[in-house]
Structure formats: structure tokens, C-alpha cells
Amino acid sequence: MDLFSNLALGFQVAASPTNLLLCLIGALVGTLIGVLPGIGTIATVAMLLPITFGLPPVGALIMLAGIYYGAQYGGSTTSILVNIPGEATSVVTTLDGFQMAKQGRAGPALAIAAIGSFAAGCFATVLIALVGQPLTSVALAFGPAEYFSLMVLGLVFAVVLARGSVLKALAMIVLGLLLSTVGSDIETGAARMTFDLPELADGLGFATVAMGVFGFAEIIRNLDFGASADRELVQQKITGLMPTRKDLSDAAPAIARGTVLGSILGILPGGGAVIASFAAYTLEKKIARDPKRFGRGAIEGVAAPESANNAAAQTSFIPLLTLGIPPNAVMALMVGAMTIHNIVPGPQVMKNQPELVWGMIASMWIGNLMLLVINLPLVGVWVRLLRVPYRLMFPAIVIFCCIGIYSVNNAPVDVVLAGAFGLIGYWLVKHAFEPAPLLLGMVLGPLMEDNLRRALLIARGDAMVFLTRPLSAALLAVAVGLLILAVLPMLRRKRDEVFVESEG
């Protein structure tokens, strides 16, 4: 069969000793840089891109794939250990991952993230090989109207995953959306709420806001309790490094569901992977027998989004390879690397250089395997990092965050802005507002607004376009349904409380 001969060709290329080594080095270096708190996935890949320049094209791309997976896993590690997400897709991982770390279960959290990613990687690799080409038509069926509806659905996920008040989560989403409108207007170039600051002309960067409301705010909040108090508790409590049998059996179905969801959503260029991790988390929380465990260290809350974002990372290669269109910033960097190596991505590559495409697909799987090989033993090392006294760890995190943010654009103002968002994030936490919905609003905001405007432009102002296009209507229906599901229990609870009070 075609598939197997293709995959065989791929593995033949990827499993050559040199390429295996390159993949290993890439994954290792990617993990090591990505694990520095404050240096996100995109920054890591951008920093490491030049070391692949001197290699032959196949080797370079394989190494880059390794770097990408390494960086992504490194980002998940910081999400779990110090509550600093490396990119938008690992924001959800902080919710339960960091709670697990606080309970002394950082080891199992890290291990399950690696195992979930590997399982997802295996499935997604086969999926790409099997149905990569036909799946492209799914991406092509998505026009501006569909994207807008998908983004609405994504924001509903953010409401559902909120731990506290739904109202406050909604407010945070709207604030995130509002922040995302800062910058040049895509249609007219008008500077929106930039206060003539040139650095704001392209809007607030994800890294800036994320490092602020998660990284800096977390540090400041920890200092409130005195640097040692809370932390030493964490260090004493470290139980096992590896997940127990119960952990594994709890996580397995979540991994499976996360993988499927991630694989499907990853195909959609622009926002697919972000929504995948949020969607997977929401799904777990919705079907769990006891949703209250979520946000308090539920292992499914780490397993599902980590599998989903890895599956999505994998399948996001599909639009790149079949259409030549990079679906996100990291893929755009990959395209850049390909151009430097004289490869124009697109279906042409599939036909003319099958060894390259299939080699890369095979190397994705190998990259995932490498991650498992590298990271399971390293779990102990990362967890031991938690034993570093916090009075030394927090200034180091501050420095890494500063360097990470500065390296994105070489703009000092970005660092100042991140600091300001740190103080804002501190204020928000003190008033029981959650930062995760804010970040999701910020990431999805531009996609939502742009697609809304595009859809209306093309429909000449007819808002019915969102309902008359079947796919868009279906997505909106799911969104409304989920929102009702999210709000109903809250109303019911309120009623119950009222009951209790009047009785007592």
C-alpha cells in the first residue's frame, strides 16, 4: 500500500544515524532552552533556527522538528513547575499542572504530559500519513464566517473552564478582547489606542502579556507569603516522580479524547491548536463525574490539553505541506527555514521530494519518542529544581523572563509592558479574577474581529451569513449549547444557596 511504502521511505530517511542524532540534539536543545521560564516556544525556535542553517535540508528540517517539540515540551514544563506558560497552547496546562506541583505531584504531572504527548504524536503521525491529503479539504471549507463562529466557540470554552465566577470569567474575556484591539487596524492602518507609542503599533504581544500576568504576577504573589513559606511546603511534599497505576488509568481516556480533538482542530490554520487545548480541557471537565476537582490538580486536566496540543502541533503540518500556508507563527518560522534551504513548501514538495516530506513526518514521531526518552529521566531533574530556595529562584526567573521578552522584538518597551502586566495580574489575582480567560481572549481576539469584518465585507453587511452557512451555524449552535450548560449549574447553585439560607 502507498501509505506504508511512504512511511517506510520516511523512516528510512529519518532513522539514519545522522538524522536520529540531529533529531535528538534538536529535541534536547529545544527542551533545555524552552524550559527556561519566560522563554516561550516561538522565541526558542527563533533563537535556535540559525543552528540548522549549515545542515542539508532534510537534516535541518528534522532537527527543527526536534527543536519545536522540545521547545513545546519545555514550555509545558514551566507551566507545570512555575505557572509560566511557554505559549498560548500551554496556558490551560497551568490550571491543573501547577496545582499538582503545589501538591508535590510535579513528577507525575510532567510524566503524564510527556506520555500524553507521545501517545498523541503516534496517533497524529499515522493520521497525517493516512488522510493528510483529504483532510486539507476540511481546512478549505473554513471561510471567514466559519472562523468567526469557531472563535466564538473557543471563547465559550474559556468561560466553561473558569474555576470561579462565570461573570468574572466573562469580564476577563472581554478585557482580553479589548486589549487585543490595541494596535494598527488591519483595514485602514489607523493606530488604535496606541497613545503614539511606536512599540504598540503592532499590538500587545502574547509573550509580553503572558509573561506579565502569569510569570511576574505569580512571582509577586508568591513574595506576599514570604519567599519560603508556601514553597517549602511544596518541596517537602514531593511524593513519587512517576505516575501511579491509578494516575495512568485516570489519564488514559483523557489522553485519547484529547488526541482526537487536537488532531481535528490542529488542521485549521490560525487558532486551531490554541482552541484544541482549551476544548480538550473543557470536554474533560464537562464529562467528569466530579468537575470540582478541575483547577485543583486533576491529572486529566494535564493529560487532555497536553495530548491535544501535541496532536494539533502535529496535524498543523498538514495545511503547511498540502497548501504551503503556515497555520501559525512557529510554522511560519518553519517555512522560513525551508526557504533558506531552497524548498518551497506546498504540494509540489510532496510530489518532488517525497523523502523530505515523509522523512519529516517520520521524524515527528521520532521527535516525540526522543521527548519521552529525554524527559522521563529528566523529570527528576526538573522536580529537583523546585528545591532551589525560592529567594534565589525568583530573581533568576525575573531575569529569564526579561531576556525572553526582550529577545522577541529587541524592544525594551516590551519588557516594561510585561512588568506593568505583572502588576495588573497581581491586582487581578487579588480580586479573584483569573488570568487564563484574559489570555485566551487576547489570542483569539484578532482572529475573531478580523474574520467578523471579513465575513461581513464579503457578505456586504449581511449578518445572517453566520447562520446561513451550515458549518458556521453548527459551530454557533454548539457554542450556545455549551454556554447554557455552563451557566445553568451556576443558576441552580444560586437557587440552592437561597434555599439553604431560607431554611436555616
Next chain:
Amino acid sequence: MKLLGGLIAARGVAIAVALLWSTSAWAADQDRLDQIDFPVRTVTVVVPFARGGPTDTVARLIAGEMAKTLGQPIEVENVLGAGGTLAATRVAHATPDGHTLIVGHMGTHGSAAALYPKLGYRPDKDFEPVALLTEMPVLLLARKDFPPKDMTEFEAFVKAHTDNINVAHAGFGSVSYASCLLLDRLLGVDPTAVPFNGTGPALQALVEGQVDYMCDQIVNAVPALRQGTIKAYVIASSERDPAVPQVPTAIEAGLPRFRVAAWTGLFAPRGTPEPIVAKLNAAVSQALDQSDLRLRLTDLGGIIPRADQRLPAGLARLVHNEIARWDDVARGSVP
């Protein structure tokens, strides 16, 4: 980190070898340039595009060659924001000693003057032009089932159906935005412009048939064109391009004034001494004559300027003309 160190050391050896090789080459004029005490440290070239894009690649390739000639490392720094105008603002105010340069382009040193009312620099007055680097021709692209068969039919069709036509562009201020604005003025039409965030999404919408046509640089469009998921009516330059030889030029298609190239040029801050500019210019020119580099640039779809087009005065003239032209276009008149 050993690997990284090794790679960097290897690069150092390569530079040294190239230096030894190149010193044996040329004569009298070179002597004059050699006596100039420049560069004395690392030269920073600011690229107003993301790492890995076509312009960044061009800049890195050329900078790599120039570093060999100049004998000092060249660092490429990517500064993004507001169509590259942030990068240009920064370089305009840098020390004019030749150690800080910018790869300016059709946007930063042409259309930006007309499109951004609060520009923090004057493209023609705040820089010393060094040399033209490359030109990338622009194509007029359409979805594959767009009815018109050639440019004449296109013109008639667009005029007849203006209200129903959607034109994609890659965002305000982009090459694709400016080029199609020029086309609109030349045809005297005002179709609905649908903004996208970058070339990729705009092209995808074209492939999907959600929009009718767009303009874009050749390098971005070639994969989809070869695959047949979109079609091209005209190339906005004076010669056909080897990458898409079947596409007629603007003159052949009967729209001679539709000529746009996404050109890039090297600029230094105003006040950079003439000898330094001359030395930089010579280094660029030497890089552009290097056969490996020519091959790579041509593969990227770039047109390499002839020796006589590379002089600073030529670039100054180009900037002057571009500012005037895009000013006309932005104000709604036909240039």
C-alpha cells in the same frame, strides 16, 4: 553547547579563508576603499521583517557575503512593527557611522510616506542610500474560476461588476495592499478590499475562492500557481519571469503603467560619511556578483540589479520617485 560553539568556530574559519582569498583580487579603486578605517566592529543590519521570510533571507544571504568582504561580522536584527516603519525610525536616529544599516523596501522608503500620517522619519531625507539589493516582481493573481481570460477581459469584467468584486490584500501598508491600490487607480475602479493578516491567509482565501483577485510578490504565489489552484493575469514588470514564463508583462497585456516591484535597498542613517557609503556599496555589489548568491536570489524570485543600477544615486532616485508615486495613489489620483 559544544555543538553551537563548533558551528560558530567553523563559521569563523570560513570567514577567515574567504578573506585570504578575496584580498588577492582587485586594483586601484579598491585601494582607496581599503584605506578607509571601516568597519571597526560588528555591523548591525536591521531587517524590518520576521526572521525566515523572503526579505530576511535575502538580507542574510547578502550580509553573509558582505561580512567576508568587509572583514567584520554582520549581525542581522529583525525589528517588526507598523509595516517596518518602526525599524526605519530607529535606524534614522542611529549613529551615522555605517555600523547601523537598514534593509529598506518599497514600503518603508516609498508608500509609507503616503500611508502613515505620523511617520517618525523622512524616507528621502533621513537616510543615505547605499545600494539597491533586489527587486521582486508583483503578480496580479485571481481565483482559478474567475471568468476573464486575459487582461483586457479582466479590465472590462472588473469595471462591469465592481460592486460584487472582492479584492484580498495582506494588510494595510503591505506590498499587496499598495499594488492593488495602484491597479484600482489605473483601472478607475473601487472594489471591496478584504484585509487579511499577511500573505498566507490572503492567498488561502484566493485558493478557496472566497475572494476574486489580489496582487502579491512572485515568491509567495509560485507554489499555488504551479499547482493550478490560482491563476495569474499579468506580471507588473518589464520582463517575463523565468519562474512563471507563461505570465505576460504589463506592457504585453496592455496596462503599461502597472509596474510594481517589491524592491529592497540598503540604507545608512543621514550623515554617514561618503567613503563609508562607497565601501558598503562596493561590498554589496561584490556580493551581488557572486554566482552562488545570484542563484539563490533568483530561486527566491528576485531580480538582481545590473551593476549600473546599484549606485547610491540610483537608489536615491528610486526612493524619490516611489514617494511621489505612492502619494498620488494614496490621494486617489492616477500616477
Next chain:
Amino acid sequence: MDEAPSGVRERSVFPNWIRGPQDFVGGLALMAVAAFALWAASDLGGMHGFRFGPGTVPRLLAVLLLGLGAVIAAGGVFAEGERLAKFHWRGPLFVGLAILSFAVTIRPLGLVIAAFSSFLIAALGTPETRWGETVLVGIVLTAACCGLFVYGLALPFALWPVALTQ
């Protein structure tokens, strides 16, 4: 999460009719942000025909936020809720200053000075800092950052003050 020192019952600055000061203040702050956004976006064009102007979406969102803020603040008046959390000044001040110092010094003074001085300023954020060990770790960390980012990854950072290298 009782942050007030035990035994000392702090008097709330809020009158009794505000039953949830935390939500009340939170809601009011959101309303202030929304009002500020409305003002900041007031110079942007609105709808023309079926086209959205640059100001349409920001204003829409600001109004929505204003409404949500009002509802949350109202909730703080009518529903029993959390008291205002206690703020500390030391952590926010010195971490903020460290970040600011990095931003101000990285360009003119280079990575070595920027990283090391920010490290020390951040360390002021807790009274538990032991200076001997902090200075030592600061030096090691600064050296590691220089090695990794400047030599290892060749990022375009200056190591030393620009004035010295020119």
C-alpha cells in the same frame, strides 16, 4: 488564605451596605478601564455603510466591559462576598523596579550590567535574601546568560556598555 495577621481585626474602609468589597472594587476598576478605553478609542472612525471602522469593535467591547463591570460591582453591593485582599508593597515594588531597570539598561549598558543589577534589585523583593549567596548566584547566572544567549545562540545583545566598545 487568611493574610491578615491573626488577632488584629482590621476595620473595613467600606460602609456596611457594601457586602462584597472585593467584587465591588473589581467591578468599579473594570468600569474605569472600559471608560478609559472608550475615551482612548474616541478618535477612531465608526461604521460606514456595512463596513466596520477601526473604532467599531473596541467601542463595542468597551461598552460590554462597562456593563459587566457594573453587574459585578452591583453584585458586590447586594451579595455577601470576600473582603478586600491585603496588598503588600515590597514584592511588587522591587520586582517592578528590577524589570524597569533591565529595560532601561539593556540597550545602553549591555547584558552583563542589565542582568546582574536586575537580579540584585529583584532580590530586594524579599527580606529573606542572604546577600553573599545572592551576589554569587547573580554572578554565575549573569555569566551563564551571556554564554548561552550571546555566545551560544548569537542573539544581537551587547555584552558591555556601548560607550566602552565604540
